[in-house]
Amino acid sequence: MAQFRVCPDSGFYFDKSAESLMKVNAVAGAVSLLIAGVLALGVILTRWQEVHLLPADLFYQVLTGHGINALIFWIIFFEIAILYFASSTLLRTRLAAPRWAWLGFILMVVGAVMNNVAVFQGNSSVMMTSYAPMQAEPHFYLGLILFAVGALIATFVFFGTLVIAKDDQTYQGSVPLVTFGALTAAIIAVFTIACGAIILVPTFLWSIGYINHIDAEMYRIIWWGLGHSSQQINVAAHVSVWYLLAGILFGARPMSEKVSRSAFLLYIFFLQLACAHHILVDPGISAEWKVFNTSYAMYLAVLASLIHGLTVPGAVEVAQREKGLTKGLFEWLRKAPWGNPVFSGFFFSLVIFGFIGGITGVVMGTEQINLIIHNTIYVPAHFHATVAVGTTLAFMALTYLLIPVLFRRALFLPWMAKWQPYVFSAGMTIMILFLLGAGTLGVSRRHWDMEFTGAALSFEYPGTAYMMMAVGAIGGVLGVLGGAMYLIVTVGSLVFGKKLEASAGLLQSFGVPLSSGVYNVAQPEQLPMAPKLAVEQHGSGGFEAPGTFVLAMALLVCFVVYYFINWDYLASVWPIS
Amino acid sequence: MTSYLPPSERIWWKVPVGKQEIIWIGIALVWCLIMFFMMPYWHVFGKQNLSNEAYQTTPAKFQARVDEMVAKYQVGEEAGIPIVKPPVGSDVYLLGRLWQWYPILELEKDKSYRIHISSMDWQHGFSLQPVNINLQIVPGYEMVVTMTPDQAGDYAIVCNEYCGIGHHSMLGKIYVKEN
Numbered sequence: 202m203a204q205f206r207v208c209p210d211s212g213f214y215f216d217k218s219a220e221s222l223m224k225v226n227a228v229a230g231a232v233s234l235l236i237a238g239v240l241a242l243g244v245i246l247t248r249w250q251e252v253h254l255l256p257a258d259l260f261y262q263v264l265t266g267h268g269i270n271a272l273i274f275w276i277i278f279f280e281i282a283i284l285y286f287a288s289s290t291l292l293r294t295r296l297a298a299p300r301w302a303w304l305g306f307i308l309m310v311v312g313a314v315m316n317n318v319a320v321f322q323g324n325s326s327v328m329m330t331s332y333a334p335m336q337a338e339p340h341f342y343l344g345l346i347l348f349a350v351g352a353l354i355a356t357f358v359f360f361g362t363l364v365i366a367k368d369d370q371t372y373q374g375s376v377p378l379v380t381f382g383a384l385t386a387a388i389i390a391v392f393t394i395a396c397g398a399i400i401l402v403p404t405f406l407w408s409i410g411y412i413n414h415i416d417a418e419m420y421r422i423i424w425w426g427l428g429h430s431s432q433q434i435n436v437a438a439h440v441s442v443w444y445l446l447a448g449i450l451f452g453a454r455p456m457s458e459k460v461s462r463s464a465f466l467l468y469i470f471f472l473q474l475a476c477a478h479h480i481l482v483d484p485g486i487s488a489e490w491k492v493f494n495t496s497y498a499m500y501l502a503v504l505a506s507l508i509h510g511l512t513v514p515g516a517v518e519v520a521q522r523e524k525g526l527t528k529g530l531f532e533w534l535r536k537a538p539w540g541n542p543v544f545s546g547f548f549f550s551l552v553i554f555g556f557i558g559g560i561t562g563v564v565m566g567t568e569q570i571n572l573i574i575h576n577t578i579y580v581p582a583h584f585h586a587t588v589a590v591g592t593t594l595a596f597m598a599l600t601y602l603l604i605p606v607l608f609r610r611a612l613f614l615p616w617m618a619k620w621q622p623y624v625f626s627a628g629m630t631i632m633i634l635f636l637l638g639a640g641t642l643g644v645s646r647r648h649w650d651m652e653f654t655g656a657a658l659s660f661e662y663p664g665t666a667y668m669m670m671a672v673g674a675i676g677g678v679l680g681v682l683g684g685a686m687y688l689i690v691t692v693g694s695l696v697f698g699k700k701l702e703a704s705a706g707l708l709q710s711f712g713v714p715l716s717s718g719v720y721n722v723a724q725p726e727q728l729p730m731a732p733k734l735a736v737e738q739h740g741s742g743g744f745e746a747p748g749t750f751v752l753a754m755a756l757l758v759c760f761v762v763y764y765f766i767n768w769d770y771l772a773s774v775w776p777i778s
Numbered sequence: 779m780t781s782y783l784p785p786s787e788r789i790w791w792k793v794p795v796g797k798q799e800i801i802w803i804g805i806a807l808v809w810c811l812i813m814f815f816m817m818p819y820w821h822v823f824g825k826q827n828l829s830n831e832a833y834q835t836t837p838a839k840f841q842a843r844v845d846e847m848v849a850k851y852q853v854g855e856e857a858g859i860p861i862v863k864p865p866v867g868s869d870v871y872l873l874g875r876l877w878q879w880y881p882i883l884e885l886e887k888d889k890s891y892r893i894h895i896s897s898m899d900w901q902h903g904f905s906l907q908p909v910n911i912n913l914q915i916v917p918g919y920e921m922v923v924t925m926t927p928d929q930a931g932d933y934a935i936v937c938n939e940y941c942g943i944g945h946h947s948m949l950g951k952i953y954v955k956e957n
Contacts, residue, residue: 261940261943332939334900335941377782377783417917417918421914445782456798458793482828482914486830487830492817499811499814507810508806511799569826572828573911573912576903577910641910647940745798757805771826776926778829
């Protein structure tokens, strides 16, 4: 019973059912991204005070839809595709329980549609966080619950697939690093979804009148077990994608399996404590609890990210040096394939995540510094650096790789794909930097009108704040344009792209298997271990990747300087005790 | 081509780690510890720390406290909202509700006040501008924060937690006067 096909270009083996599931999940993700992107435009053009496009009710509605579609639906659909790829494809094994996987997918689609319907009907403009006691329509919560159940099923299909691969001995030795990273993401996902169930099920029951009271503070604490941890799934997932892309583009191997895997292990142990980041200025939470949790128990998860920050580009540098690009510190980087969107997307994702997203995240997650940042527009600026650039751009880069390999189509408008990571990164970086500035000036997030029209009292933000919001909005529009370019290329490729396989038709782009003759492998050969390292040292002074080390030190210097600038700023505000 | 293949060594955890990574991990760990100890350090030596003090309350109970204070110490009115000048060092009650901060406070520079804040309905955000101090105000909980305004001037309280259609119009005031 042959059920695998081998991709003649990449050598990857695709299990028939896993292949279809990867396609439909990726497509569902792209649809969510489209909705999120259109809504983003409404948000941006309203917060640009000189334009102020939407009325208040529509603005809050659009903002709710943007947050949920971008942060939850787009990313999690795509992550499910990655989980199937990292298990079934990388380990050359059949997918466990494909029918359950389809059930999971259907639940996710039904949930996503139901939630979107609730938001677009207009009585559920409660923001992504839906803080009790503000109440949405019951199907708002029910949609999220169904989506989460579907995602949980998919996660268990992933675990099952790992078990099957182990049992069938489809690979030698240990699972690849990329699969290990995906496993990290999946374990975090289980914790995340459990928190989601614990809080959203009672909230749903409350919305239909079976429970009469949800404690607002309890809601916040448990909800953030869902809300923040879901972003930690993204971190683990996109770091895995970075390793994957470094491997595929450069033949890079991890500098040290032990170090990289230990870093993922630190994520599993400590990353979720960061749910506390959202509770730092809440009533009734003790300082000890805040300090321990907000710092991931002495910043051990930050340590893990700093490690990946060195080992991911370091792996690329080592691979490039082995190819003879050894001049100076940065020849390996200068001569990287900058015209290939898979590389540029990967590299911008890495740099912007680390330099902007990572640093701002740790700074604002410091217990006392949070006082001058909580709920200002600094917060969305931060998470657009981590999620909208870090995660989303890494996934976009991966898409460019998957279109020929998984969908068997050539890229549509390759010139547009080439420029897409540049436009998207430039736009988002402008937006992020200026919103960070506006947040420092106290501009509020989730706020329709910074002129406070109709208020009994008055307050005026400084002119600089208006300027920063305007420039930030222009960056945001450019970012949306970059997002549109991604969708044009991907949807265009799926529909009009040159077929690399005769049977790769329109339906095949949306999940129907290729013609059955293509699946001519019953069981792929056992996946071999990576070839042994030639004992040849490049780099200088015992440093395999000196250029990366310099970049890492630059990151650290920025980090230290910016961290203490913020303490200094905090020291200037009213004494509080 | 190996990050997505099984490691080349079966016993990969015994492969020695390179010098570069060890140095980086060492530096990063030291930085992480510095950041960790900055927080307790600030609790001892810094002047901006939240207390652990908070109480469970109900909107009715809290409203009564506010009304009592307003009746005792009202000194004026602005836009229909009473201006209250509580004694230095006293317990001051401020409530957030759809969509106003109540009452307006008049405080003295360089004097400390125990400010109790709670919400009557949904969650609100206390964002003192342009100082930029931000607190989460949660219904059912009364947060106690001792504030010492160190500059005279007019300050606004912006609501920075989304609280429905009138959220953008929810402004309060604190006046800080030279004594």
